[in-house]
Amino acid sequence: MQHRKITFIGAGNMARAIIAGLVSGGYPANLISVCAPSPNNRDALAADYGIISSADNAACAQGADVVVLAVKPQLMADVCQALQSQVSFDGKLVLSIAAGVQVERFYQLLGRSLNIVRIMPNTPSLVGKGMSGLYAPPQVSQQDRDFTGALMGSVGKVCWVDDENGINGVIAAAGSAPAYFFLFMESMQQAAEQMGFSSQQARELVQQAASGAAALVEANPETSLSTLREQVTSKGGTTAEALRVFNEQHLPATVAQAMQAAVSRAQEME
Numbered sequence: 001m002q003h004r005k006i007t008f009i010g011a012g013n014m015a016r017a018i019i020a021g022l023v024s025g026g027y028p029a030n031l032i033s034v035c036a037p038s039p040n041n042r043d044a045l046a047a048d049y050g051i052i053s054s055a056d057n058a059a060c061a062q063g064a065d066v067v068v069l070a071v072k073p074q075l076m077a078d079v080c081q082a083l084q085s086q087v088s089f090d091g092k093l094v095l096s097i098a099a100g101v102q103v104e105r106f107y108q109l110l111g112r113s114l115n116i117v118r119i120m121p122n123t124p125s126l127v128g129k130g131m132s133g134l135y136a137p138p139q140v141s142q143q144d145r146d147f148t149g150a151l152m153g154s155v156g157k158v159c160w161v162d163d164e165n166g167i168n169g170v171i172a173a174a175g176s177a178p179a180y181f182f183l184f185m186e187s188m189q190q191a192a193e194q195m196g197f198s199s200q201q202a203r204e205l206v207q208q209a210a211s212g213a214a215a216l217v218e219a220n221p222e223t224s225l226s227t228l229r230e231q232v233t234s235k236g237g238t239t240a241e242a243l244r245v246f247n248e249q250h251l252p253a254t255v256a257q258a259m260q261a262a263v264s265r266a267q268e269m270e
């Protein structure tokens with residue numbers, strides 16, 4: 001990965017995840033800075049990873065090659081307006097991880113010649129298992145695309161979408177998805193507790209089954225998910241009986257409806 005000066009505007013969970021991935025992958029810490037108004041989070045990042053901490057968004061952005069906008073979406077307009085009056089974005093790469101803020105909005109805020117890529121990460125990035133959707137307008141160079149792919153590749157996998165609307169699909173299929181699995185695991189834990197297991201035992205049973213299933217999926221990339229399911233489903237057996245109930249209760253249709261609801265909500269937020 002090319003080494004460029006990167007500044008993070010915002011020192012929250014997502015900035016921490018990406019910084020951790022970069023530094024643990026060998027990216028030089030002295031090329032990374034982080035800016036936020038209050039010192040707590042940014043100084044903790046500086047202490048943990050040896051990066052530079054600052055309260056001055058504009059000075060950091062001006063001195064950087066890559067500006068990662070990592071503040072909450074509702075703060076984005078204010079943060080960009082303040083930067084716009086003090087920073088020249090010519091020759092810089094701007095990366096936004098904010099949900100629901102479209103490229104067109106960044107052009108309005110920071111100028112039409114802005115070189116920007118939108119990133120939709122998810123929280124497993126915190127443990128190096130992220131899944132990020134990436135969208136770049138056509139004018140973004142291959143070099144900048146490669147840099148962005150490698151940056152997010154340091155905390156997981158990446159999926160490029162050709163159309164910005166595809167980012168909403170990424171939100172439904174990956175961004176919001178950890179919560180779907182948490183809900184499923186939570187329901188299983190509760191049911192196991194009702195069967196007499198302690199809360200800790202129930203959690204361990206469910207957690208290990210979930211991570212084991214995910215590991216099997218990863219270890220068998222050529223095998224379809226339905227084949228993996230069939231491999232643990234003997235005819236007339238216990239698994240078949242459980243799956244019959246899921247199907248009778250329309251689990252696949254419910255999942256599709258839930259994901260569509262996430263897309264609709266993402267569209268409303270734009």
Ligand code: NAD
Nearest residue numbers: 009010011012013014036070071072073097098099121123
């Ligand atoms: P967070 O609340 O943990 O962090 C936001 C950070 O912005 C804080 O450190 C805060 O101090 C800082 N900040 C506030 N005002 C600022 C200003 N004027 N200048 C500079 N910094 C300022 O949020 P997060 O979870 O890290 O999310 C950051 C972005 O990532 C959001 O836009 C969110 O939509 C996006 N995102 C988050 C997730 C997720 O699961 N957490 C997933 C995808 C995208």
